[in-house]
Amino acid sequence: MKMKMILSLPLVLAYIGLSLAQPKDYWYDLAKLSIENAKKLENLNTNVAKxxxxxxxxxxxxxxxxxxxxxxGQQNLEPGEEGYLxxxxxxxxxxxxxxxxxxxxxxxxxxxxxxxxxxxxxxxxxxxxxxxxxxxxxxxxxxxxxxxxxxxxxxxxxxxxxxxxxxxxxxxxxxxxxxxxxxxxxxxxxxxxxxxxxxxxxxxxxxxxxxxxxxxxxxxxxxxxxxxxxxxxxxxxxxxxxxxxxxxxxxxxxxxxxxxxxxxxxxxxxxxxxxxxxxxxxxxxxxxxxxxxxxxxxxxxxxxxxxxxxxxxxxxxxxxxxxxxxxxxxxxxxxxxxxxxxxxxxxxxxxxxxxxxxxxxxxxxxxxxxxxxMTFGGYPSRGNPILGLADDYGLPDLGSDNLPYTTLIYANGPGGVQTRLTYRNTGKRPDVTNEDTSSDRYQQQALVPLESETHAGDxxxxxxxxxxxxxxxxxxxxxxxxxxxxxxxxxxxxxxxxxx
Structure with missing residues (x-):
């Protein structure tokens, strides 16, 4: 079934004439605040942990x-990158x-x-x-x-x-x-x-x-x-x-x-x-x-x-x-x-x-x-849906096979099984253009086909x-x-x- 495309936040803002521009003063003030917070750590907490x-x-x-x-952040209608867990x-x-x-x-x-x-x-x-x-x-x-x-x-x-x-x-x-x-x-x-x-x-x-x-x-x-x-x-x-x-x-x-x-x-x-x-x-x-x-x-x-x-x-x-x-x-x-x-x-x-x-x-x-x-890559624009396709202000990033890919991808796992099956039949990766990549059932593409994705050593x-x-x-x-x-x-x- 064809799924509705998810628009990136930068693209939506461009449509309505707004921007995510943050001048140098924003970043300078943010750094000063971080320094002040760090200075507070001079008084270390050496209490006994009850x-x-x-x-x-x-x-x-x-x-x-x-x-x-x-x-x-994006669930709260924010770009997401500036937030914290x-x-x-x-x-x-x-x-x-x-x-x-x-x-x-x-x-x-x-x-x-x-x-x-x-x-x-x-x-x-x-x-x-x-x-x-x-x-x-x-x-x-x-x-x-x-x-x-x-x-x-x-x-x-x-x-x-x-x-x-x-x-x-x-x-x-x-x-x-x-x-x-x-x-x-x-x-x-x-x-x-x-x-x-x-x-x-x-x-x-x-x-x-x-x-x-x-x-x-x-x-x-x-x-x-x-x-x-x-x-x-x-x-x-x-x-x-x-x-x-x-x-x-x-x-x-x-x-x-x-x-x-x-x-x-x-x-x-x-x-x-x-x-x-x-x-x-x-x-x-x-x-x-x-x-x-x-x-x-x-x-x-x-x-x-x-x-x-x-x-x-x-x-x-x-x-x-x-x-x-x-x-x-x-x-x-x-x-x-x-x-x-x-x-x-x-x-x-x-x-x-x-x-x-x-x-x-x-x-x-x-x-x-x-x-x-799982890796986090490509060159997606600021605020691009993290579960979506790598997208540069409305233009999808493409692999050398001329097909789009998701920002999040796995080195191995079930997504590799699906990729391998499609490649055998068509000589290409699956085209994910119309996939609902944010679905809880969606499996990101992977390099090595495995029934279960593995741990990593980093x-x-x-x-x-x-x-x-x-x-x-x-x-x-x-x-x-x-x-x-x-x-x-x-x-x-x-x-x-x-x-x-």
Whole structure:
């Protein structure tokens, strides 16, 4: 079906006689303001961090941040380039090297172990150091590594996490699990030869430290004879255990415990009267934020708000992990719209967290675990739709094949499959002139055809605000992040600022 073309903002302004011209005084004043803001950093915040809010954009490359920033502005009818996502205004920023000990390009398991447990490890390992071997249960014994979660609990803090992925997925599971294979989320995932290992969902149940956990993944907690209340699909557990019921029973012995699986139940939660909260809003991952039926579950910002309201009751403070897990999945699908709109949803979650906390006692960190192969290129004019064709004031940029291309494109992925098929039949790339390139179903063209786009190995950014945020100051190994959190919150004994 032929789709309506999207006009660029510069072209629209040209039609009505306006311009984006910004004379030198604008830029000079902007620079002076930035210098004044930088001078304020002379007085470093060396307070003890009572609270830590760690926000992870899974797969959120620097190009993803730049493109999402522009899309956010354009959604507000602005050119987009001049805006900021919430964390881009944080006073401190640095870079993180994301490689695993055995791979140049990392996965989300090895990286999560690094930034949550403080040591780099192999691809696929959760809470197990480099001595472990992927898929080998025996190799993980004795090589388990504790996370920031246990350190925070030892200091008397409350802990929790929210994610748009399964709560047994790589990022959140690194808080509480020790397993040599990230995919062992339910007992049915573990080969018979490795049955000595406990699956990730079971390890979640057995962890008494987590007070709040919200995301997807009901299937890993439900019996394989039990139908999901939303999808009617069967659960995955073969051990005869209903882990949701067991969780409610166990946590009810410790305080007021609530389990919710839909938005109305979530909305009814009264944080002052709830000590433990488990929310499983999908049988697998939660839906992308852009989908209209997302209203059936809370947004990442809403989950963040509810989590803080419960955790902040502890006078000793809290640790909260917030993961926008589906940024990564949007990129793997080669669908930039999905990745960028979930990044904007994460922006709302960070805004929510910052509005509920104080930078004098709360260290807020925003980062990513790894990059993706999406690039941002061509020579599009200022304000050109970031999800559109590379366009110079109404004249599309053309490749040497005389065909247009999108500003955002992938080095590999499903878009390469479509490109390869068309090329075989016509000798050319697909003509995207009349495509709705902003659709959530649109897959940008790619060079190498793959069913799933891959991670990339370039560095990702770290943004920080609050106590000891200035310790993020250059290019760091990824495991450094956990050590800064522990130092800032005095979870690491002997730090000078921790003395009375």
């Amino acid at each position: 609270n830590i809010v760690f926000v992870l954009g899974d797969g959120m490359s620097i190009a993803t941040v730049s493109a999402a920033r522009i899309l956010k 919430s964390w881009e205004t944080f006073p401190h920023a640095s870079l993180s090297k994301t490689y695993n000990t055995d791979h140049q390009v990392s996965d989300s398991a090895g990286t999560a172990t690094a930034y949550l447990s403080g040591a780099k490890t192999k691809r696929g390992l959760i809470g197990v150091d480099d001595g472990g071997v992927r898929g080998d249960c025996a190799s993980s014994v004795g090589n388990e590594i504790g996370s920031i979660l246990r350190m925070a609990r030892n200091a008397g803090k409350s802990v929790g996490f929210v994610t748009t992925a399964r709560i047994t997925h790589a990022t959140p599971s690194a808080l509480y699990a020790h397993v040599p294979e990230r995919n062992w989320e339910a007992d049915s995932d573990i080969p018979a030869s490795e049955s000595a290992c406990r699956d990730i969902a079971l390890q979640f149940l057995e962890n008494d430290d987590i007070q709040v956990a919200m995301g997807g993944g009901r299937e890993n907690f439900m019996l394989n004879t039990e139908r999901d209340p939303e999808t009617n699909r069967l659960g995955k557990r073969e051990d005869g255990r209903d882990l949701i019921k067991e969780w409610v029973a166990a946590k009810s012995q410790l305080g007021t415990a609530k389990y919710v699986w839909e938005k109305s139940e979530f909305d009814a939660i009264d944080p002052p009267n709830v000590d433990y909260l488990l929310g499983l809003f999908s049988d697998s991952h939660m839906e992308y934020d852009i989908h209209p039926y997302f209203a059936g579950a809370p947004s990442l910002a809403e989950m963040t708000q509810k989590a803080i309201q419960i955790l902040e009751k502890n006078p000793n403070g809290f640790f909260l992990l917030v993961e926008a897990g589906r940024i990564d999945h949007g990129h793997h699908a080669g669908a930039a719209t999905l990745a960028l709109t979930d990044t904007i949803a994460m922006d709302a979650a960070v805004t929510m967290a910052k509005s509920m906390t104080n930078d004098q006692d709360t260290l807020t960190i925003v980062t990513a675990d790894h990059s993706h192969t 560095d990702v950014a770290i943004w920080a605000d609050g106590p000891m945020a200035h310790l993020f100051h250059s290019v760091h190994e990824q495991h450094y992040i956990m050590h800064v959190m522990a130092y800032a919150a005095c979870l690491d004994a002997g730090a000078p600022h921790c003395s009375p």
